[in-house]
Amino acid sequence: MKLNLLNKxxxxxxxxxxxxxADAVPVQVTASLDSAYILMGKQTAIHTxxxxxxxxxxxxxxxxxxxxxPEVELSRKLYADTTDLGNxxxxxxxxxxxxxxxxxxxxxxxxxxxxxxxxFRTEELALKVIPVPVDTMATIHTYGDTLSIWxxxxxxxxxxxxxxxxxxxxxxxxxxxTVLYFIFRKKDIKAAILxxxxxVPPYExxxxxxxxxxxxxxxxxxxxxxxxxxxxxxxRVYLDQRFGINAMEMTSxxxxxxxxxxxxxxxxxxxxxxxxxxxxxxxxxxxxxLPSDNAKSFNSAMQFVEATKPVAESSGSEVKDxxxxxxxxxxxxxx
Numbered sequence: 001m002k003l004n005l006l007n008k009x010x011x012x013x014x015x016x017x018x019x020x021x022a023d024a025v026p027v028q029v030t031a032s033l034d035s036a037y038i039l040m041g042k043q044t045a046i047h048t049x050x051x052x053x054x055x056x057x058x059x060x061x062x063x064x065x066x067x068x069x070p071e072v073e074l075s076r077k078l079y080a081d082t083t084d085l086g087n088x089x090x091x092x093x094x095x096x097x098x099x100x101x102x103x104x105x106x107x108x109x110x111x112x113x114x115x116x117x118x119x120f121r122t123e124e125l126a127l128k129v130i131p132v133p134v135d136t137m138a139t140i141h142t143y144g145d146t147l148s149i150w151x152x153x154x155x156x157x158x159x160x161x162x163x164x165x166x167x168x169x170x171x172x173x174x175x176x177x178t179v180l181y182f183i184f185r186k187k188d189i190k191a192a193i194l195x196x197x198x199x200v201p202p203y204e205x206x207x208x209x210x211x212x213x214x215x216x217x218x219x220x221x222x223x224x225x226x227x228x229x230x231x232x233x234x235x236r237v238y239l240d241q242r243f244g245i246n247a248m249e250m251t252s253x254x255x256x257x258x259x260x261x262x263x264x265x266x267x268x269x270x271x272x273x274x275x276x277x278x279x280x281x282x283x284x285x286x287x288x289x290l291p292s293d294n295a296k297s298f299n300s301a302m303q304f305v306e307a308t309k310p311v312a313e314s315s316g317s318e319v320k321d322x323x324x325x326x327x328x329x330x331x332x333x334x335x
Contacts, residue, residue, distance in 0.1 A: 027052040029113045031122035040132045043075055043099040046125065050092040050113055051085070058115030062096065068109065071102040072127060103131035202241035203309040209234045210302055219294040227294065228279040231301055235272060238305060239265070252276040264308060271304035 027050065034045035052058065068074055075097040083091040100106070105128050110121035154162055161168060200208070213234065218227035236247035236255075243265060245258045256273055259265040265272075275297045281287040289297075 027056065027058065027113070027115045027118070027120050029111070029120045029122050031111050031125060033125050033127065036126060037128045037130060038100070039130050040103050041099065041101055043097050044127070046096040046098060046108075046111075048094050048096065048111060048122070051089065052092075052115060054084075054088050054090045056115050058113055060094070061112040061114060061119075068098060069106050071104065071129070072098055072100045072106055072108060075099050098127075100127070100129045103129045105129075201310075202238055203305060205241070206234055206238040206305045209237075210298070210305070214298065219291065224282055224288060224294065228275075228282045228297070231275065231297060232279050235275065235301060235304070242308065252280055268304050268307045271300040271307070274300050275304075 029051075030049045032047050034047065038044045048060065050058065062074065062077065078095040078097070080092050080094040083093070085091055105126065108125040108127060110124055113120045113122075210231075213227070213230050216227075218224070218230070233248075236250075239245040239247040239255070239259075243262055245255070245262065245265075247255050247258070250258065255276060256269065259269045259272055278289055278293055278297050282289060
């Protein structure tokens with residue numbers, strides 16, 4: 001009985017001694033300013049450091065809602081950074097951001113850190129707040145110019161449109177699509193109902209184009225290359241529509257060969273050959289032909305079309321019209 005009581009007394013003394021030794025472990029706190037000089041309104045940092053045992057729980061008595069001094073405010077507190085120093089010791093670093101809007105020299109009170117039942121304080125810190133240079137209005141400043149405000153077209157729309165544009169736009173798009181559908185549908189109906197225009201026969205088309213080319217008087221204005229380009233295109237289209245010769249995709253040599261191979265065009269091959277020969281010199285060799293060559297080429301084209309027109313279309317009135325146009329015969333016909 002006495003032995004158990006003695007053991008309890010010894011155990012209680014050991015526990016009390018351990019608690020005293022734990023409380024006796026020192027806690028070191030420090031604080032330093034990032035910069036002791038700042039401009040008014042600018043910010044600087046207070047770096048705090050705590051070195052203590054890992055088992056000790058403590059906290060800084062810093063309230064972000066109050067000021068460190070009447071003229072210095074605590075802007076924000078950054079997250080703490082803990083470092084293991086070994087031997088069951090740790091270091092806790094934390095940064096406090098402060099600023100001041102009044103110039104002067106201020107002494108910041110010590111920061112308090114509570115660990116267990118003890119309170120530890122840092123040293124006082126001195127902060128110099130430098131005033132910002134202000135224009136003393138030594139010179140009179142003029143008023144600034146009037147600023148123009150950027151505006152958009154929807155700023156002029158009624159509120160009910162801007163508030164409901166999400167469903168107004170689809171409705172407008174649907175109406176527009178319906179109108180366009182009926183417009184194109186109406187055109188298709190008209191095209192189906194109305195008779196198609198009667199195509200112009202190749203002979204009449206070629207004569208109309210040749211007469212229009214003569215009225216343009218391109219050679220008289222020094223535009224021989226354009227004249228021969230139009231003249232050969234008229235003949236190419238005529239050969240394609242009248243005889244099925246795809247002259248638009250052929251060279252001059254191929255056209256001559258195709259005309260010689262066709263029984264209807266072979267007798268009048270000399271007219272086309274003369275036109276193509278002069279046209280190649282003008283278009284590719286940049287040779288400027290004589291006025292007589294231009295007239296001969298045009299007459300050759302007229303004679304080729306006249307000589308190869310369908311027999312059913314031959315009439316006395318057409319011959320008379322051709323005579324009225326003063327078509328000069330070629331050198332071969334003169335002979």
